[in-house]
Amino acid sequence: xxxxxxxxxxxxxxxxxxxxxxxxxxxxxxxxxxxxxxxxxxxxxxxxxxxxxxxxxxxxxxxxxxxxxxxxxxxxxxxxxxxxxxxxxxxxxxxxxxxxxxxxxxxxxx
Amino acid sequence: xxxxxxxxxxxxxxxxxxxxxxxxxxxxxxxxxxxxxxxxxxxxxxxxxxxxxxxxxxxxxxxxxxxxxxxxxxxxxxxxxxxxxxxxxxxxxxxxxxxxxxxxxxxxxxxxxx
Numbered sequence: 511x512x513x514x515x516x517x518x519x520x521x522x523x524x525x526x527x528x529x530x531x532x533x534x535x536x537x538x539x540x541x542x543x544x545x546x547x548x549x550x551x552x553x554x555x556x557x558x559x560x561x562x563x564x565x566x567x568x569x570x571x572x573x574x575x576x577x578x579x580x581x582x583x584x585x586x587x588x589x590x591x592x593x594x595x596x597x598x599x600x601x602x603x604x605x606x607x608x609x610x611x612x613x614x615x616x617x618x619x620x
Numbered sequence: 621x622x623x624x625x626x627x628x629x630x631x632x633x634x635x636x637x638x639x640x641x642x643x644x645x646x647x648x649x650x651x652x653x654x655x656x657x658x659x660x661x662x663x664x665x666x667x668x669x670x671x672x673x674x675x676x677x678x679x680x681x682x683x684x685x686x687x688x689x690x691x692x693x694x695x696x697x698x699x700x701x702x703x704x705x706x707x708x709x710x711x712x713x714x715x716x717x718x719x720x721x722x723x724x725x726x727x728x729x730x731x732x733x734x
Contacts (some may be wrong), residue, residue, distance in 0.1 A: 553624075553725035553728040555725070610664065
């Protein structure tokens with residue numbers, strides 16, 4: 511069964527304290543891995559799509575990487591406005607539905 | 621800016637009273653999705669349209685239906701809402717040029733059932 515596991519469930523950082531979020535997956539043929547940011551009461555905001563192992567994408571303080579078994583979302587020198595829940599999802603070759611992890615809730619304090 | 625728009629943002633209905641949620645998109649994407657997200661849970665796909673072709677997930681309750689009258693609009697109808705249907709309902713789209721798998725979400729409609 512296709513599955514996505516995110517860790518940790520919650521992460522508290524001081525402003526400027528870099529860290530990484532993990533997304534491990536098992537999927538029958540990866541068509542794509544997606545990172546989203548979700549603020550309370552809002553829809554997921556697209557961040558990155560990764561298609562193959564070794565691929566990396568960057569946007570401001572965020573960098574996403576992909577291996578054959580997991581993806582990392584690296585946050586460099588975070589700011590309080592980076593506080594949100596970060597969702598990882600995969601799409602398999604056969605499906606249409608994104609298979610989501612439960613998310614990592616990030617809190618950054620100043 | 622091209623986007624996915626959902627109305628209303630907040631909807632309150634009574635137990636058993638039908639409700640319709642709407643979604644529109646200016647991305648000109650051919651695929652539209654409806655997800656249900658309950659508190660502290662991951663989004664769960666209810667159904668999707670590939671152009672006019674309707675696709676229902678196997679475990680989507682019969683209480684939920686959808687209409688897509690044209691490329692830009694999609695509606696979610698809940699015929700007889702129960703207390704367990706209270707959730708955030710998310711519309712998403714995908715398609716367009718190049719790699720087309722990325723799904724873009726709207727802001728969601730928060731449904732409360734009294």
